[in-house]
Amino acid sequence: MSRFWSPLVKQLTPYVAGEQARLPDLVKLNTNENPYGPAPEVLAAIAHANADDLRLYPDPAASALRRVIAAHHGVQADQVFVGNGSDEVLAHAFHALFQHGLPVLMPDVSYSFYPVYCRLYGIPHELVPLKADFCLDVQDYARPAGQVGGVVLANPNAPTGIALPLADIEALLRLHPDRVVLVDEAYVDFGGESAASLIARHPHLLVVQTLSKSRGLAGLRVGYALGSVELIEGLARVKDSFNSYPLDRLAQAGAVASFGADAYFRQTCARVMQSRERLSAGLRELGFQVLPSAANFVFATHPGQDAGELAQRLRAQAILVRHFKLPRIDQFLRISVGTDAECGRLLGALNTITRSS
Numbered sequence: 443m444s445r446f447w448s449p450l451v452k453q454l455t456p457y458v459a460g461e462q463a464r465l466p467d468l469v470k471l472n473t474n475e476n477p478y479g480p481a482p483e484v485l486a487a488i489a490h491a492n493a494d495d496l497r498l499y500p501d502p503a504a505s506a507l508r509r510v511i512a513a514h515h516g517v518q519a520d521q522v523f524v525g526n527g528s529d530e531v532l533a534h535a536f537h538a539l540f541q542h543g544l545p546v547l548m549p550d551v552s553y554s555f556y557p558v559y560c561r562l563y564g565i566p567h568e569l570v571p572l573k574a575d576f577c578l579d580v581q582d583y584a585r586p587a588g589q590v591g592g593v594v595l596a597n598p599n600a601p602t603g604i605a606l607p608l609a610d611i612e613a614l615l616r617l618h619p620d621r622v623v624l625v626d627e628a629y630v631d632f633g634g635e636s637a638a639s640l641i642a643r644h645p646h647l648l649v650v651q652t653l654s655k656s657r658g659l660a661g662l663r664v665g666y667a668l669g670s671v672e673l674i675e676g677l678a679r680v681k682d683s684f685n686s687y688p689l690d691r692l693a694q695a696g697a698v699a700s701f702g703a704d705a706y707f708r709q710t711c712a713r714v715m716q717s718r719e720r721l722s723a724g725l726r727e728l729g730f731q732v733l734p735s736a737a738n739f740v741f742a743t744h745p746g747q748d749a750g751e752l753a754q755r756l757r758a759q760a761i762l763v764r765h766f767k768l769p770r771i772d773q774f775l776r777i778s779v780g781t782d783a784e785c786g787r788l789l790g791a792l793n794t795i796t797r798s799s
């Protein structure tokens with residue numbers, strides 16, 4: 443606490459990202475990075491940079507990248523907004539679209555950055571409990587007209603990995619025709635169904651995606667939103683009142699190249715999904731309950747083991763997984779899907795731990 447901080451800053455509780463440890467022989471399964479990294483074309487595009495690429499400011503509108511993303515999703519370039527990671531896109535969306543003085547609805551178990559943005563921007567929010575099995579019932583989001591500031595959810599959800607069918611997203615859109623429904627699809631390429639196809643019919647739908655997970659580019663910091671021209675314009679107004687150049691030239695060039703490497707993208711996503719099924723089966727054999735995942739991580743609990751202790755004991759062996767000390771989920775571990783070799787090391791370590799106690 444400092445007397446120089448503004449009252450707002452004094453009452454913030456910032457989001458805590460997963461640890462970026464540097465340990466020898468590390469198995470890093472704690473922040474849902476992609477074990478295969480980006481397509482070789484991405485590295486080539488970045489390596490091609492010259493002095494002007496660093497001397498000059500980048501295109502503030504990232505026009506080439508937005509055209510490529512638009513073509514990938516079958517929308518127009520003015521229906522695409524890009525930002526420095528989808529975290530920044532989400533922040534601008536909360537700022538631009540959710541400040542109505544009414545509570546924004548979100549699942550009680552979801553991406554824990556959403557309440558952080560709410561506090562930053564003074565947006566009230568209401569946590570809507572997921573069912574006992576962590577599934578979402580759209581009817582729980584019904585409210586009398588004029589009492590909701592917006593709806594945000596992740597699909598597939600994080601940290602559960604559970605996907606919601608598109609029919610349910612559409613039902614949610616029908617419940618709140620006058621407020622923005624934000625669907626965060628950070629993990630959609632690993633088996634979810636994108637709501638991008640619903641944008642043409644629903645001007646209040648904002649779909650957010652990222653290159654961090656399925657395109658192996660967490661370090662490049664590129665995320666984007668798809669929606670009606672009016673929503674995208676709202677985001678651009680906030681961005682241009684905040685930072686004109688959120689994406690540097692290397693990020694724009696690398697991201698464009700990633701969308702040109704479709705075969706690599708599909709193959710690496712398929713490999714992650716295959717490893718996910720093997721990892722889930724291996725965990726179940728060790729007595730874990732594993733939620734059905736459509737993401738690049740699994741969410742698992744063991745009836746005879748404390749999840750926090752398990753995470754500690756794995757860490758002692760240089761294996762990082764994510765444990766959240768949060769209501770309802772403090773006995774779960776979120777385990778990113780690594781290579782089969784990495785998953786094998788995790789399962790071996792868990793085998794030893796669970797048998798010795």
Ligand code: PMP
Nearest residue numbers: 527528529553600628652654665
């Ligand atoms: N949404 C969800 C649900 C996430 O889990 C993450 C990753 N922490 C993000 C958004 C942000 O990802 P990025 O900023 O790397 O695009």
